[in-house]
Structures are given as C-alpha cells and as structure tokens.
Amino acid sequence: xDIRTGELLIVSxxxxxxxxxxxxxxxxxxISGWLVLQAPPAVHEGDSLSxxxxxxxxxxxxxxxxxxxxxxxxxxxxALQIGIVNVKASGIYRCEKxxxxxxxxxMVTATETVAVSELFSMPQLLVTSxxxxxxxxxxxxxxxxxxxxxxxxxxxxxxxxxxxxxQGFSLSNQxxxxxxxxxxxxxxTCEVQTPTGSVRKRSREAHIHIQELFSSPQTKVSSxxxxxxxxxxxxxxxxxxxxxxxxxxxxxxxxxxxxxQGFSLSNQxxxxxxxxxxxxxxTCEAQTPTGSVRKRSNMVHIHIQEFFSYPQIKVRPxxxxxxxxxxxxxxxxxxxxxxxxxxxxxxxxxxxxxQGFSLSNQxxxxxxxxxxxxxxTCEVQTPTGSVRKRSREAxxxxxx
Numbered sequence: 001x002d003i004r005t006g007e008l009l010i011v012s013x014x015x016x017x018x019x020x021x022x023x024x025x026x027x028x029x030x031i032s033g034w035l036v037l038q039a040p041p042a043v044h045e046g047d048s049l050s051x052x053x054x055x056x057x058x059x060x061x062x063x064x065x066x067x068x069x070x071x072x073x074x075x076x077x078x079a080l081q082i083g084i085v086n087v088k089a090s091g092i093y094r095c096e097k098x099x100x101x102x103x104x105x106x107m108v109t110a111t112e113t114v115a116v117s118e119l120f121s122m123p124q125l126l127v128t129s130x131x132x133x134x135x136x137x138x139x140x141x142x143x144x145x146x147x148x149x150x151x152x153x154x155x156x157x158x159x160x161x162x163x164x165x166x167q168g169f170s171l172s173n174q175x176x177x178x179x180x181x182x183x184x185x186x187x188x189t190c191e192v193q194t195p196t197g198s199v200r201k202r203s204r205e206a207h208i209h210i211q212e213l214f215s216s217p218q219t220k221v222s223s224x225x226x227x228x229x230x231x232x233x234x235x236x237x238x239x240x241x242x243x244x245x246x247x248x249x250x251x252x253x254x255x256x257x258x259x260x261q262g263f264s265l266s267n268q269x270x271x272x273x274x275x276x277x278x279x280x281x282x283t284c285e286a287q288t289p290t291g292s293v294r295k296r297s298n299m300v301h302i303h304i305q306e307f308f309s310y311p312q313i314k315v316r317p318x319x320x321x322x323x324x325x326x327x328x329x330x331x332x333x334x335x336x337x338x339x340x341x342x343x344x345x346x347x348x349x350x351x352x353x354x355q356g357f358s359l360s361n362q363x364x365x366x367x368x369x370x371x372x373x374x375x376x377t378c379e380v381q382t383p384t385g386s387v388r389k390r391s392r393e394a395x396x397x398x399x400x
Contacts, residue, residue, distance in 0.1 A: 037095045037110035044150055045119040046199040049082040053095035053110065065094040084198050090116045119199050120155060121145045123192045125206040133244060134213040135292040138177040142190035142203065156193050161186040169193065179292040185210045213293050214249060215239045217286045219300040227335060228307035229386035232271040236284035236297065250287050255280040263287065273386040279304045307387045308343060309333045311380045313394035321399045326365040330378035330391065344381050349374040357381065373398045
C-alpha cells in the first residue's frame, strides 16, 4: 500500500489486518480502490465453498483463479459458488476486479489460500484375529477418524466381499459373522460416507482366509465287494486341523438321501448282515456339537452282491397223476466266489411246512395223492440264516 496515495493494489483480508491495523482503524475511509478475497476460515470435505471478491465499490469484470488458472464458473455479483468440495479443492485462490479510483479504472488483485481439511481419514479394515477357523465368530471393523472440529458428524458404513455388498450402509462400523464358513473367505473392503453421501471413501482390499476346522468327509466301505450276509462297515473319514484336534465331531449316515444313523460320536455305520436292499447311494455328514460347521461327503454307490439267486420251484414229471413219484426241486445258483458255501432248503404247501431245512434241495413224494395238490414254495438259507430267500408260489395239480 502506498501511504501517500492511499491506493491498495494487491492485498488480502488477512494481510490487511496483520500489517496495517492502524490503517483499518483510522484511514480506511480515505482509502480508495481496496479489494479483499473473502473465504471461510475453515473448510472440510463435503462443505459448500463460496468465495467473495469484496471491494469498497462495485467495480467490474471480476475473474476468479485457482493456482493461476481461471475458474470457469459463473460469478453472481461479487460471489463465486464453487459448491461441494474435497481436498483437491485446496490451493491459492485469486480474484481480479477493475475498481474505480481517483485515477480511473484500475485492475486490482486479492489472494487467499484455502486449505480443505479431511472430514475423516481413509478407512482401514481391522479383523478380530489373524487366524480365523470355520465356526469362529468373525468381526470386521471399518476404522476411521473424524476431524477434531467435526467430531459430532454421524458416519455411515458399508461392507463388501469380492465387490459384492454384504452389509448396507448403517451407523455400525462393524460387520459380524457369528459362524464363519469357508465361503466367507475373500477380498473385503469397507466404505464410509456422510449421511448425504457428499463425502465417501473406500478402504483398501484386505484378504481374509477362513481355515478349515476339519476336511470334507469321505465315505469309505470296509470291502470293495460286499455280498449278502457279510458284515459291512461304512466309515465317515475326516481330519481335524492340528490346532483344533480336541474338537469333538458328530457323524450321521444316509442311504439314498434317507437317514440310516443319526448324529453320534461314532464315525462308523455297521450292518451286521448286509441284504440286497442295503444297496444304494451312501453319504455321511460330520458336524461340530453346536452344528456351527457341517459338511457332507460325496455320494458313494454301494452294491450288495447276491449270495445266491432267488430259488425256483421245478416239478418232475411235468404232469403228475395219482400214484406217480413226484419230485420237487428248489433250484438256485451260488455266486461264483461263494461256490463252496453249503445251503439249506425247506419246502411248503399252502404255507405249511412239509420238509424242514436240510442240505437236500429236493422234496420227494413216492406216491402222489390228490391231497398233495396245492401251492408250493421253497426256502433257501445259509447255515447261519443270515441270508434267506423264498421262491414264488407254484401251483401243482395231481391228476386223477
């Protein structure tokens, strides 16, 4: 400022107060052509920024600059509405204005530094533990810090896994998984915003790996070939992680989707004497006592092989007359790998036993009578009775 002429060419409001307090108090009414660039004393992200190029008279041709580049926004009166700002709006602002003085119109400039402060820091993801195992309670925190001057601002938080939203915006900065599963593994991020969404920030990705508590179970059978009457044992095989070896597991078994043995501490399902109807698609399931982690095995088909074929009634002769010698045979065939097994046979007429179990597969009637007519069946069994099969009925008529 030239004290002699009273002209102020380049000045800001701060510098005017700092260096010429006496001028403000005593000589301002004599100064002609002063200019001040007015800006808010504190600006934060999300604030609406307005600048004013203020002078002692209206002047003309106002232009605003940021870092020496003209701002391409409309000026209303002497004010420039920049709108919602972020930290990138920080910089050195300048306004130019032609102001009339004793010597005519002269271009006057005012400068002001605007620093836009962070409303809150970039969020960071924090996990309850570095090592999370299936079934554990997992808590993910979206950690950020508000500016001391804006500590009462409410923030909203959202969480994402592999880019997909797992918890929408809310006032809670935590995302909890009561019982973590393998599928909860992934790349997590969180997002923080103001209630209006004017300021929004996303954290960096954090990879979270959920470790297996126990391996996926496998169904194993005691023998590759199971024949009728054999003792069959099915095992649900799994392995606990080394640091969780004391965890008790429960096991259940299914055939064709139907439960055959409910959950218990035994990882085996035993069939003392396997029958053809025990064939099917088997699976097993393993779980923790609380059921927080449950896994099912792949399906295994178990085929119970026939010990011997279903018996058939055969009669000799084909047509039986009173007095004929009639022989009824109970015909069956042993499985090739069980050909040495002795079988026992029994015969029935009209449901009543006419010959008990013996090693003979024939029932003979030396002289057939009319009352020997009827519906005949035969039954075959192993010596222990573990496998027993009955033939279909055969109608035998004794002719007169």
